[in-house]
Amino acid sequence: MTPNDPYPDVDDDTLVARYAMGDQSAARALTTRHASRLIALGYRMLGDRAEAEDVAQEALMRLWKTAADWQAGGAKLSTWLYRVASNLCIDRLRRARSEPLDAAPEQIDEAPSVEARLQTQSRAAALHAALATLPERQRLAVSLRFLDDLANPEIADIMELSVDAVESLLARGKRALAAQLRPMGDAL
């Protein structure tokens, strides 16, 4: 359970129903419970804290709008939120790719190699640099796997893929990450 959760004994479905009935404290509780993980997912996918917060805010906004129609006992709220946030991240990555270079903000950081980053930055920076080299769906699968220790069926549910497809993405993603990061073993 999340620290500072004002309603640790109240489940997500009940909080959503309370918010739909006008209880604003239920919205604060849901935010406290889920925002950190949504921001973490956004950060791992996008590599930018402000963008990660935008994604988490948008995912929660969609929850507020859906609350009155939320079906208790249906999809797990955390799974639904991860799915919304994942899709928002992928949309942003694709939009950024399709923007013409002239319209894109000037990149100061020219994506240095993992080794170069490692020399000046922390383990986290190296991890992010390595994650950024993965195709977006591998990156998402690996991030979800190590975020909250999610099981493969839940990742499959979030990504709307079969469990076999998730296993394949995870195997390739983890292998690629480990191949990049292991040689730095001592430094990491």
Add this chain to the structure above:
Amino acid sequence: MTRTPQDRSEDAFLADLFAEEASPAPSTQFLERVTADAAEVAAARRVIVAAPTPRPRFSFAGWFQGMGGAVAAMATAMVIGIGVGYADPGAIAGGISLSYSDEGTGWSGVEEFDLDLVDTFATEG
């Protein structure tokens, strides 16, 4: 998929790396923005729920339909009245009170009919 020792080793290695990176706590500004969003959506929903239901609009079709029903009812009542007048002129003393309503137009009321005509038929009979 069978997990090999290499898989387990990669898992442990990466889990260790990811674990060091704690989930970032949301900033105060973030929490304020999200709280404001939630309040705004809730307020918008209250406005929608509280909005009055639209009043029914006048429709000629409905009006004619209502009028048709009323005229038919009046005609039926007159025929019944005439029939009763023939059968027993004393049974109709003052007249006939006819109430009617039409759900389609919401038109309703009470009509009082003068039974001179019925009396005439009755006395002639």
